[in-house]
Amino acid sequence: MLELEGIEVLDLTQGMAGPYCTMLLADAGAHVTKVEPLDGDYARRMAPLVEGESAVFLGLNRNKRSIAIDLQGSKSGAILGRLARRATVVVEDLGQDVTTRLGLNYETLSKDQPIIVYCSISDFGDRGPLAGAPGSELVLQAFTGCWAGLGAVHDEPIRLGADIAEINTGGMAFAGILAAIYHRLASGQGQRVDISKFATIMHLRSSMFAAITDPDEWTGRNLSFQLAPRDFGWQTKDKAIFFSLWRGAQEDTDQLLIALGLEKWVSHPRFEGGARDVVGLGQHVGEFRHVWEEAFEDKTSEEVISLIQQAGGGATRLNNYEEVFAHPQIGALNLVREMEHPELGRVKVLGSPWEFSNIEESPLEPPPRLGQDTERILQELRYSRPEIEAFRNEAVIR
Amino acid sequence: MGGPLSGIRVFDLGHAAVGAWAGMLLGALGADVIKVEGPQGDVSLKNTPRQRGVGTIYITNNANKRAITLDLHDLRQRNAAYQLIKHCDVLIENFSPGAVERLGLGYEKVARINPRIVYCSANAFSSKGPMGGFRAYDPIVQAFSGFVSLNGTEGGRPEFFRQVGHIDKTVSSYVLSGILRGLIARELTGVGQKIEVTMLGGALSLQVTRVSEYLLTGVCPAPMASASPSTAPHEAFYCEDSKYIAVGVINESQWACLCPAIGLPELASDARFATNPERVKNRAALQKILADRFKTRPLRWWEIQLTKVGVPNGRFLDIDDLIYHSHALENEAIVTLETRHYGRILSGGLPWRFDHTPLDPIRGACKPGEFTGEVLRQFGVDPQTFKRRAVKGANSVIDSRRSA
Numbered sequence: 001m002l003e004l005e006g007i008e009v010l011d012l013t014q015g016m017a018g019p020y021c022t023m024l025l026a027d028a029g030a031h032v033t034k035v036e037p038l039d040g041d042y043a044r045r046m047a048p049l050v051e052g053e054s055a056v057f058l059g060l061n062r063n064k065r066s067i068a069i070d071l072q073g074s075k076s077g078a079i080l081g082r083l084a085r086r087a088t089v090v091v092e093d094l095g096q097d098v099t100t101r102l103g104l105n106y107e108t109l110s111k112d113q114p115i116i117v118y119c120s121i122s123d124f125g126d127r128g129p130l131a132g133a134p135g136s137e138l139v140l141q142a143f144t145g146c147w148a149g150l151g152a153v154h155d156e157p158i159r160l161g162a163d164i165a166e167i168n169t170g171g172m173a174f175a176g177i178l179a180a181i182y183h184r185l186a187s188g189q190g191q192r193v194d195i196s197k198f199a200t201i202m203h204l205r206s207s208m209f210a211a212i213t214d215p216d217e218w219t220g221r222n223l224s225f226q227l228a229p230r231d232f233g234w235q236t237k238d239k240a241i242f243f244s245l246w247r248g249a250q251e252d253t254d255q256l257l258i259a260l261g262l263e264k265w266v267s268h269p270r271f272e273g274g275a276r277d278v279v280g281l282g283q284h285v286g287e288f289r290h291v292w293e294e295a296f297e298d299k300t301s302e303e304v305i306s307l308i309q310q311a312g313g314g315a316t317r318l319n320n321y322e323e324v325f326a327h328p329q330i331g332a333l334n335l336v337r338e339m340e341h342p343e344l345g346r347v348k349v350l351g352s353p354w355e356f357s358n359i360e361e362s363p364l365e366p367p368p369r370l371g372q373d374t375e376r377i378l379q380e381l382r383y384s385r386p387e388i389e390a391f392r393n394e395a396v397i398r
Numbered sequence: 399m400g401g402p403l404s405g406i407r408v409f410d411l412g413h414a415a416v417g418a419w420a421g422m423l424l425g426a427l428g429a430d431v432i433k434v435e436g437p438q439g440d441v442s443l444k445n446t447p448r449q450r451g452v453g454t455i456y457i458t459n460n461a462n463k464r465a466i467t468l469d470l471h472d473l474r475q476r477n478a479a480y481q482l483i484k485h486c487d488v489l490i491e492n493f494s495p496g497a498v499e500r501l502g503l504g505y506e507k508v509a510r511i512n513p514r515i516v517y518c519s520a521n522a523f524s525s526k527g528p529m530g531g532f533r534a535y536d537p538i539v540q541a542f543s544g545f546v547s548l549n550g551t552e553g554g555r556p557e558f559f560r561q562v563g564h565i566d567k568t569v570s571s572y573v574l575s576g577i578l579r580g581l582i583a584r585e586l587t588g589v590g591q592k593i594e595v596t597m598l599g600g601a602l603s604l605q606v607t608r609v610s611e612y613l614l615t616g617v618c619p620a621p622m623a624s625a626s627p628s629t630a631p632h633e634a635f636y637c638e639d640s641k642y643i644a645v646g647v648i649n650e651s652q653w654a655c656l657c658p659a660i661g662l663p664e665l666a667s668d669a670r671f672a673t674n675p676e677r678v679k680n681r682a683a684l685q686k687i688l689a690d691r692f693k694t695r696p697l698r699w700w701e702i703q704l705t706k707v708g709v710p711n712g713r714f715l716d717i718d719d720l721i722y723h724s725h726a727l728e729n730e731a732i733v734t735l736e737t738r739h740y741g742r743i744l745s746g747g748l749p750w751r752f753d754h755t756p757l758d759p760i761r762g763a764c765k766p767g768e769f770t771g772e773v774l775r776q777f778g779v780d781p782q783t784f785k786r787r788a789v790k791g792a793n794s795v796i797d798s799r800r801s802a
Binding site: 001003004015016020024028039042045046047048049050053055056058059060123124125127128129130133134135136137138139140141142143144145146147148149150151156157158159160161162163164166167168169171172173174175176178179180181182183185186189190191192193194195196198199200202203204205206207208209210211212213214215216217218219220221222223225226228230231232233240241242244246280281283314315316317318319320321322323324325328329331332333335336344347348349350351352353354355356357358359 | 401402403405423427445446447448449450451454455457458459505523524526527528529530532533534535537538540541542543544545546547548549550551555556557558559560561562563564567568569571572574575576578579580581582583585586587589591592593594595596598599600602603604605606607608609610611612613614615617618619620621622623624625626627628629630632633634636642644645646647648649650652673674675678679705708709710711712713714715716717718719720721724725726727728729730731732741742743744745746747748749750751752753754755
């Protein structure tokens with residue numbers, strides 16, 4: 001079973017955060033109707049495209065149906081109203097002005113349907129000097145200080161290559177909606193859930209704010225990161241690695257030092273306590289990186305990792321995606337699945353991060369073409385053929 | 399307690415980051431979270447930096463909880479745990495695979511005591527597969543999952559995100575939503591279930607857009623400095639006053655607005671940049687034109703022009719700036735937690751606002767074991783029984799097993 005079966009979701013989102021959230025709802029069995037403007041979700045044009053299909057759109061929109069409707073003009077209100085009336089969950093990122101104009105704001109919908117769970121996703125939130133301001137992944141990473149954990153002081157700021165603001169927000173919006181649905185099951189009452197990408201990133205950075213409040217000493221990674229140099233891990237003959245010795249037994253650490261030709265460091269105070277100060281996230285990693293790297297220089301990452309593991313430590317290469325997805329652990333955890341796509345044939349998609357003992361695996365219906373389900377949805381909404389034709393001729397729908 | 403999970407009770411064996419933060423989130427949503435620590439306490443107590451002698455991540459990761467201490471190797475205290483579990487809806491644990499079973503709190507045992515329990519295990523790589531049971535923490539998962547491979551200067555080496563615990567918190571969000579899915583399923587079936595979340599799965603999910611790129615094209619992503627791989631122009635530009643502005647044009651109407659706003663209206667009809675895919679393809683040429691333009695005026699000028707026409711833009715702020723920023727404070731995106739033992743401490747706020755079941759203000763962490771007596775008595779266990787030494791004879795078998 002899928003626990004959200006029977007729940008009708010009206011999806012008024014585009015891009016990454018909202019669609020990721022509604023995909024998670026669809027994966028859990030909800031029936032998601034994706035409302036797109038006439039020229040489609042702008043993510044359909046996000047690079048890279050293969051045979052006209054956007055990889056990003058493909059990865060964020062499975063298990064949904066699409067209706068393409070004019071969101072600028074005034075004639076779509078009635079259709080949207082009928083759509084909203086049968087939904088018990090609404091997810092939107094259009095903003096209060098647009099939803100009000102379309103008659104799809106929370107106040108309007110909840111009046112007829114108090115059970116509705118209505119989730120609004122914004123970039124910067126709805127209060128404060130930047131209320132309603134538009135954002136983007138980089139803008140949000142910049143504003144929330146993420147950039148300072150990368151690059152070098154006084155050098156150009158760079159970003160995390162993953163879309164962390166968007167995807168974390170989509171995941172948290174999903175959690176918020178689930179919590180509201182859970183509450184509704186017990187109480188019969190719906191509600192509005194507001195979430196912003198700004199607030200999501202700030203909450204994720206709690207440790208940073210805690211660290212600078214009033215620390216006893218200025219020590220620890222979450223204080224030193226800004227002045228620290230770029231961190232490339234430890235270079236070996238072929239690839240860089242990351243490793244820790246887990247504060248293991250000193251004999252094991254000493255054996256490792258000897259095996260690496262580093263016996264002169266065996267009684268050095270910095271290498272005590274399982275070398276905790278100079279491996280992993282230790283305080284003096286930077287100063288002693290060259291010591292390890294000189295020893296690793298003539299050994300492959302495989303050899304070095306093996307030696308570290310023999311010493312009871314943990315190590316990994318800094319994998320690129322080819323290495324990640326060739327690794328057998330991916331298959332063991334079913335993290336890549338195959339989906340049939342009408343144009344692209346069999347494509348690979350990322351699986352879910354959870355495994356449940358009593359909820360089945362998510363379905364894998366390919367993302368819809370733009371307006372793929374417009375006709376069917378309008379028929380479900382009890383519009384006649386002539387009415388649907390008229391909408392099409394007037395460019396109200398596609 | 400306010401919030402949509404008011405009435406839910408959690409047996410929180412979560413420690414360090416992933417498990418503990420998930421417990422904090424359940425507490426923030428209104429659940430009664432009982433943090434169960436062993437006699438040594440949570441490992442994060444000793445992390446640096448510390449405030450009043452305690453790791454600041456302990457203080458923030460364990461907000462919204464009542465902490466109790468139980469030595470689960472002691473059978474009487476283990477029985478007390480079973481007694482508490484009968485009254486709990488959720489159990490969280492993030493030990494290495496096998497450890498929680500050795501403590502007598504594996505899923506099969508717990509489900510026999512309470513079939514309605516929604517039981518979530520979080521670990522690095524799961525117990526399955528060639529890396530089953532492999533011990534790991536955030537930076538190892540950053541490296542293994544390819545997260546690191548995406549960061550760096552163009553043509554440069556991939557670099558780590560130097561702030562610790564970023565992946566941890568994303569994994570916690572999947573622990574949270576997994577548990578919520580289990581609670582909803584329980585309303586339909588009447589029983590709980592076991593859920594497993596891995597840091598590897600969570601880290602890859604965080605990268606879903608880049609992973610999707612790779613799975614479709616087979617091309618390995620490489621670091622791109624501040625640039626986005628999916629939209630353009632979407633990167634940092636250097637301004638006349640030596641500051642950088644983040645610019646993010648993510649749809650066609652923003653592109654149409656940007657060009658006149660920066661005094662380059664003809665750019666909007668340049669075929670090389672007509673659509674997003676074209677702009678991404680010709681990013682190098684576009685970047686050169688825009689960089690030359692942005693460096694002619696100070697950041698503030700561009701901020702005004704772009705904001706006027708609705709093009710996403712922003713400054714690169716430091717943590718130190720944010721703690722005084724009115725936008726952060728008005729949105730309660732930074733909050734001050736009062737604690738009884740550690741003073742006041744700043745933390746990020748919560749991502750959501752609920753209107754009918756508003757969330758209570760975050761309650762700062764208590765001391766380890768502070769609520770042991772209160773919680774045990776609440777569920778009919780007399781904590782005094784732990785203090786009595788084992789009686790010889792009847793219990794000597796148990797004692798000898800315990801010390802083995």
